[in-house]
Amino acid sequence: MQSPEQRYLSQPVGQQLLRHFAACDAVRHASPLMPLRLRDIGRFLLALGGRAPRRSHC
DSSP states (O other): OOOHHHHHHHSOHHHHHHHHHHHHHHHHHHSOOSOSSHHHHHHHHHHHTTOOOOOOOO
């Protein structure tokens, strides 16, 4: 019986990459599509309400 690491290393590189990118996609699709900064959340809510966000120089 092989350990998971041995099975992983015995796979062709293409299969390793497919498994890696599939795991990345699973995380990306499970993540919420909301901004993480409070400033961005405020702009998002203003845009939902139909108001244009204020432009700042910084």
